[in-house]
Amino acid sequence: MNNIxxxxxxxxxxxxxxxxVVKELQAQLPGEAFIYLGDTARYPYGPRSPEIIKxxxxxxxxxxLKQPLKVLIIACNTASANAVGLLRKNFTLPIIEVITPGAQxxxxxxxxxxxxxxxxxxTIQSSxxxxxxxxxxxxxxxxxxxxxxxxxLAEEGWISGEVPKLITQHYLKDLIRAxxxxxxxxxxxxxxxxxxxxxxxxxxxxxxxSAYATVNVLKKYLKENGLLSDRIGPxxxxxxVTDAPDRFARVGSHFLNKxxxxxxxxxxxxxx
Amino acid sequence: MNNIxxxxxxxxxxxxxxxxVVKELQAQLPGEAFIYLGDTARYPYGPRSPEIIKxxxxxxxxxxLKQPLKVLIIACNTASANAVGLLRKNFTLPIIEVITPGAQxxxxxxxxxxxxxxxxxxTIQSSxxxxxxxxxxxxxxxxxxxxxxxxxLAEEGWISGEVPKLITQHYLKDLIRAxxxxxxxxxxxxxxxxxxxxxxxxxxxxxxxSAYATVNVLKKYLKENGLLSDRIGPxxxxxxVTDAPDRFARVGSHFLNKxxxxxxxxxxxxxx
Numbered sequence: 001m002n003n004i005x006x007x008x009x010x011x012x013x014x015x016x017x018x019x020x021v022v023k024e025l026q027a028q029l030p031g032e033a034f035i036y037l038g039d040t041a042r043y044p045y046g047p048r049s050p051e052i053i054k055x056x057x058x059x060x061x062x063x064x065l066k067q068p069l070k071v072l073i074i075a076c077n078t079a080s081a082n083a084v085g086l087l088r089k090n091f092t093l094p095i096i097e098v099i100t101p102g103a104q105x106x107x108x109x110x111x112x113x114x115x116x117x118x119x120x121x122x123t124i125q126s127s128x129x130x131x132x133x134x135x136x137x138x139x140x141x142x143x144x145x146x147x148x149x150x151x152x153l154a155e156e157g158w159i160s161g162e163v164p165k166l167i168t169q170h171y172l173k174d175l176i177r178a179x180x181x182x183x184x185x186x187x188x189x190x191x192x193x194x195x196x197x198x199x200x201x202x203x204x205x206x207x208x209x210s211a212y213a214t215v216n217v218l219k220k221y222l223k224e225n226g227l228l229s230d231r232i233g234p235x236x237x238x239x240x241v242t243d244a245p246d247r248f249a250r251v252g253s254h255f256l257n258k259x260x261x262x263x264x265x266x267x268x269x270x271x272x
Numbered sequence: 273m274n275n276i277x278x279x280x281x282x283x284x285x286x287x288x289x290x291x292x293v294v295k296e297l298q299a300q301l302p303g304e305a306f307i308y309l310g311d312t313a314r315y316p317y318g319p320r321s322p323e324i325i326k327x328x329x330x331x332x333x334x335x336x337l338k339q340p341l342k343v344l345i346i347a348c349n350t351a352s353a354n355a356v357g358l359l360r361k362n363f364t365l366p367i368i369e370v371i372t373p374g375a376q377x378x379x380x381x382x383x384x385x386x387x388x389x390x391x392x393x394x395t396i397q398s399s400x401x402x403x404x405x406x407x408x409x410x411x412x413x414x415x416x417x418x419x420x421x422x423x424x425l426a427e428e429g430w431i432s433g434e435v436p437k438l439i440t441q442h443y444l445k446d447l448i449r450a451x452x453x454x455x456x457x458x459x460x461x462x463x464x465x466x467x468x469x470x471x472x473x474x475x476x477x478x479x480x481x482s483a484y485a486t487v488n489v490l491k492k493y494l495k496e497n498g499l500l501s502d503r504i505g506p507x508x509x510x511x512x513v514t515d516a517p518d519r520f521a522r523v524g525s526h527f528l529n530k531x532x533x534x535x536x537x538x539x540x541x542x543x544x
Contacts, residue, residue, distance in 0.1 A: 042314050048516060052514075149421070149424050155319070156421065163435065163438050163439055167435055244321040244324070
């Protein structure tokens with residue numbers, strides 16, 4: 001196991017949302033082992049301040065990096081938007097976040113140059129997607145909307161019917177009015193609401209799933225650096241959470257469309 | 273300030289919800305000083321496990337008790353339901369929680385002996401209200417319902433219109449069918465949704481606000497023990513939070529119907 005190719009990929013998220021990245025990883029790179037950490041004792045990160053999000057992200061990353069990893073993925077838009085700079089300053093391994101890949105895919109996908117972004121309050125307030133989009137194409141017009149109730153809906157598995165439809169219509173009305181043709185689902189929870197979001201925006205609007213784009217970037221990085229795993233057979237994947245492993249297993253099964261076992265509760269140290 | 277009567281009352285909650293207790297305190301006992309701690313870095317407590325709720329409650333209480341207090345109020349139903357026993361084991365000062373007063377008021381109010389309880393998932397799963405109600409009257413019939421989206425609605429100030437109405441109808445349909453005549457709003461956030469809850473249940477159903485009942489119990493305790501404050505003039509009240517003081521001030525103003533200033537961010541120590 002001293003071969004760097006066979007090291008696991010570290011993935012952290014505020015809770016279960018990052019499992020949309022795991023799902024993509026298993027689809028696109030089924031031979032890669034991973035260790036997932038969901039900070040379920042302190043989720044959601046979306047309504048919190050940049051300072052505390054940075055602190056939590058540092059604590060989660062430090063925990064995962066107690067063991068050798070080949071890459072660290074920040075599978076949480078809120079943490080990516082607020083803490084990637086700090087983490088890159090603190091750790092030397094390659095860190096992939098979910099904002100840049102989603103922004104690039106959106107910039108390449110739009111035909112009319114009008115891109116919408118939905119996310120948590122902290123992600124939208126950071127303007128991270130706007131900055132990333134304008135780096136790819138400074139002529140783009142961007143339209144942002146925080147959708148704070150979406151995480152609660154996804155967590156409860158309340159993803160169809162009248163209530164999610166009305167909430168979605170409420171949040172997206174300005175984006176519809178802006179006549180965007182591409183919408184970034186800038187929170188790893190939102191793909192669970194993809195059906196109702198798509199129905200509300202209309203089928204001419206492309207939905208960008210940052211989980212898909214992120215694993216694409218990971219795959220490219222691993223290939224270019226000769227780091228793809230050659231492993232055959234069962235993977236030593238691990239799921240860690242900071243609270244309520246049973247709830248994580250139950251809610252997580254909605255995300256992965258399969259049963260989740262062996263979720264382990266861990267304690268992370270406070271950083272000062 | 274060595275006079276115990278003039279010591280402040282400590283109040284803690286997972287976030288802003290406990291301000292419904294502050295509002296009652298200011299209405300019923302305007303001469304009492306208080307120190308409020310909202311654990312906004314880790315709210316909401318509702319979806320978390322009993323173990324982590326106990327740990328957080330112990331950390332918050334220990335912080336408040338760094339200074340002398342005459343009473344500690346657990347102004348959070350989830351923490352009351354899960355952690356009051358542990359806190360009473362750890363601290364010698366009188367501790368008032370919000371479950372028993374609400375249950376007593378409900379048991380005294382019902383005419384037909386059928387009481388409903390709504391609360392967070394952790395509060396409902398603890399059965400704390402059912403146990404408390406049956407202690408007051410073992411013949412009562414109880415009906416419980418977790419309403420996990422209510423906290424998010426209250427936090428966002430989304431308390432009227434079609435969406436809160438539909439969500440409320442969804443959660444309360446079994447309680448309506450059960451033909452209760454008394455409903456305990458077993459979460460300090462819920463009084464913000466009182467109008468829509470009342471409209472949905474019908475005006476023959478009495479709504480029990482645990483904040484009101486709790487401050488009643490506090491007043492009785494202070495009177496009987498000669499601990500009412502004689503203070504005249506401005507009070508040295510303090511608001512502490514563990515994250516995002518600006519957001520607390522903004523959301524908190526909905527709860528108190530007045531502007532909130534001087535909210536201070538503090539760090540609490542981890543207990544092991």
